[in-house]
Amino acid sequence: MGKKIEIPSIDDVRKHLIAPPGKKFNLAERNTADRALFGDKEDAKTSLKKDAAVINELKDVLYAIKKQSVLVILQGMDTAGKSGTIKSVFANTTPLGMEVKAFKAPSSNELARDYLWRVHNAVPQKGHVGIFDRSHYEDVLVVKVRKFADPAAVEQRYDQINAFEKHLTENGVAIVKCMLNIGYAEQGVRLSERLSEAHKLWKFNPADLEDRRMWPDFMAAYETAVERCSTEHAPWYIIPADSRTRRSALIARLVRGALEDMHLEWPDPGLNPADYEIG
């Protein structure tokens, strides 16, 4: 007899990881290596595999209905596992009805508009699951830390972002916001890996080391962003990200939960099959 597989319910995952809306938020209290939800790594693997399969099934129904969409926002420091999450949570997901948008430094064309313009443009279309690898939160994170914008303008953005996300959720977009919370030491390990493995070297960017030196500033910016933008309509979930497998398993639970909450059913096109003769 094998041991019992222990998979936390989606509700438990939410309760444990949420940054409660309207409450003070202390990032330092969140353990980046927390194993409370998946004590056993093998359980996390099993859960991830199951959820990835269910996500793929539900996504097809979402695609058929074409009325709502899911937007998964992944934020985190370099090496926190944004790409890895996309690869593992959506490993069994066909690209049909999927959109991945990686936000880089804005182009001159994008800078000629307000910071949410390019984000709105990238919102997944009805019936799709969209993933943001970074997002408009960069405009209150790196932009704030590196002072790319006037502090007074940045200060206004939290409420603007909340209004924007409320607009989206009221228009059929379910938002799942995940902060991939990696520890400083674990980032050091992963940056070293990038330098020592040929197929990871391309990901190494010397500028990442500059961000690393500003770690406390980034953590403070994340803390503020999460506290001010964790809302009832689009709460933030703080994902312990030192363990890759557990991180992905937890995010998969949240994505599955968002899809299940929609109570998706194959659409009825309102036609009577007997009326049609194929010939």
Next chain:
Amino acid sequence: MGKKIEIPSIDDVRKHLIAPPGKKFNLAERNTADRALFGDKEDAKTSLKKDAAVINELKDVLYAIKKQSVLVILQGMDTAGKSGTIKSVFANTTPLGMEVKAFKAPSSNELARDYLWRVHNAVPQKGHVGIFDRSHYEDVLVVKVRKFADPAAVEQRYDQINAFEKHLTENGVAIVKCMLNIGYAEQGVRLSERLSEAHKLWKFNPADLEDRRMWPDFMAAYETAVERCSTEHAPWYIIPADSRTRRSALIARLVRGALEDMHLEWPDPGLNPADYEIG
């Protein structure tokens, strides 16, 4: 001992399926149920699985290099298997670096531009694999058959399309054009399936029956499009599509071939790892 698995080489698949550039093309000579390349369905399954895995690996290197892209164009009558191809050939492909664009009837905004405007806009970005579910070929297929445009204007489009595709290939986009060649009888079977299965009914569109009644006109339009637009830089491949498994296996061979022709290698960012101290 199991039987020997017989997988045709990518070169053999190309030679067998190509519509030779500059030659007269007779669509009726192409057997929609051809099994010359994959006699045994199990071999097709094995080949598809292997190729899907290799495609996923090569796609990651393409993504890392960010200099070239692959554009897979899927054309075919309703039920020919365009969505099914995307789901099976890219079953093991993470959505990172994938773009699927389904072309529908053009919007008023798109109609306000020339017919290639929206197509150019949807070309996959460098490092990505893009899939067109339908394409600019609709502008010489349904548009021609249903006379949505002036015949003289349509007549000019073949050369325009060739010039456009030449431009793309010269700018790093490898184009794989697949006509999913399904038989009239097999389409009848599949349309009936859509009417009788709850999870397929949403795909049934009474307008498809109108296209079915114009089958000979569509076949003539396909024949002309393939003959005039099968070029050295972007040849057409005619995929026997009555068997779903063989169809996907053949297309997977072609997609893998396009990626292998690029001789992709992990990029060298030109930095010396020893120069960096992670700290």
